[in-house]
Amino acid sequence: MTGNTVHATFDIYRFDPTHDAQPRYQRYELDLPPHTPILTAILKIRAEADPTLTARYSCRSAICGSCAMQVNGKSRLACETQIGPELARDGRIVLEPMRNQKVLRDLVVDQEPFWRRYDEIRPHLILDPTKPMPEGKENPMTPTEVERFRETPRCIACAACYSACPAVEADPEFPGPMALAKLYRFVVDPRDQAHQDRLVRIQTGGLWLCLRCHLCTEACPKDVRPSERIRDLKEMAIAVQGGTEAGSRHAIGFKENIRERGLLNEMKLVRQTSGLGGLVGQAGQGMRMMRKKPEILKRPHPIEQLDEVEKIYEALDRKEAPP
Ligand code: FES
Known part of the structure; x- marks a missing residue:
């Protein structure tokens, strides 16, 4: 550190699919004040060292979501992430494009699949065509109704959650955390007439592919908490349809299973x-598991103090905080 600047090393992912066979990392070194946003550093590199370095941005104020990228392995907004803490923690700054999306060039990815999945959840109010809103009149919600989705309007569609999501990586059918959080917003809107239809559709539309890892919530720069909204959608889907899919049957079975004996x-x-x-279909995998872990064949003994587990379930049934 000299004066009020730090020496910053940037290793930046470079790839131009029209020319390069393989991606590479290019190193740039700059002296900058520690509070410098990473996006400002990128623009400085571009202006003074390498005009071919490609990144996407617009507002530079953490509003538009365009500048999301991987900063030292985490999804971040480059315009609000300062270099000082990153250097203090990792000693250098590695910049890479968002994951789960095709790289168009350097730090810019193709967001078409992300937006297509968003479009598929019909992100708008669906009203009953036989009951048009009286002209010139508002259709307001109560504060309690608005409270149910107070986090989702904060989403700036930066795709940080989509990039962090292992379910997106594993299965292109998964709509992604942002699309599901937005879907939730319309499902709980009392003016929306497609509430049940949305829940029925999403049961077979990838809802149960969510792995409950919460990486989306960890990645979200606006605290939208997509994994919690996906959890709410699952609960509502079960309430509407019961255990119609393997995912919902698994969730119901898991809950009953633990309640019975305290062990799975x-x-x-x-x-x-x-x-x-x-x-029968999983017999091969079952045999392999049994060889490694023969105790899975035995019914577990009920745990001691099973009554304490029951108290938790009863509190949850009453929608209270567990004791
Ligand atoms: S440039 Fe708009 S959020 Fe970063």
Whole structure:
């Protein structure tokens, strides 16, 4: 550190698919004040060292979501992430494009799949065509109704959650955390007439592919908490349809299973999730598991103080905080 600047090393992902066979990392070194936003550093590199370095940005105020990228392995907004804390923690700054999206060039990715998945959830109010709103009149919600989705309007569609999501990486059918959080916003809107239809559709539209890892919530720069909204959607989907999908049957089975004995009965859970046919279908995997862990064949003994587990369930049934 000299004066009020720090020596910053940037290793930046470079790739131009029209010319490069492989991506590479290019190093740039700059002396900058520690509060410098990463986006400002990128623009300085571009202006003074390398005009070919490509990044996307617009507002420079953490509003538009355009500048999201991987900063030292985490999804971040480059315009609000300062270099000082990153250097203090990791000693250098590695910049990479967002994950789960095709790289167009350097730090810019193709967001078409992200926006297509958003479009598919029909992100707008669906009203009953037989009951048009009286002309010139508002259709307001109560403060309590608005409170149910107070976090989702904060979303700036930066795709940080989409980039961090292992379910998106594993299965292109998964709509992604942002699309599901937006879907939630319309499902709980009392003016929306497609509430049930939305829940029924999403049950087979990828809802249960969510792995409950909460990486989306950790990545979100606006505290939208997409994983919590996905959890709410799952609960509502079960309330509307019950256990119609393997995912919902698994969730219901898991809950009953733990309530019964305080421990997971894995064989029973497979049967609850996939039925007898599923048990037969997974026989090969089951045999391998049994060889490694023969105790899964035994029904677990109820744990001591099972009554304490029951108290938690009863509190949850009453929608109270567990004791
Ligand atoms: S440039 Fe708009 S959010 Fe960073």
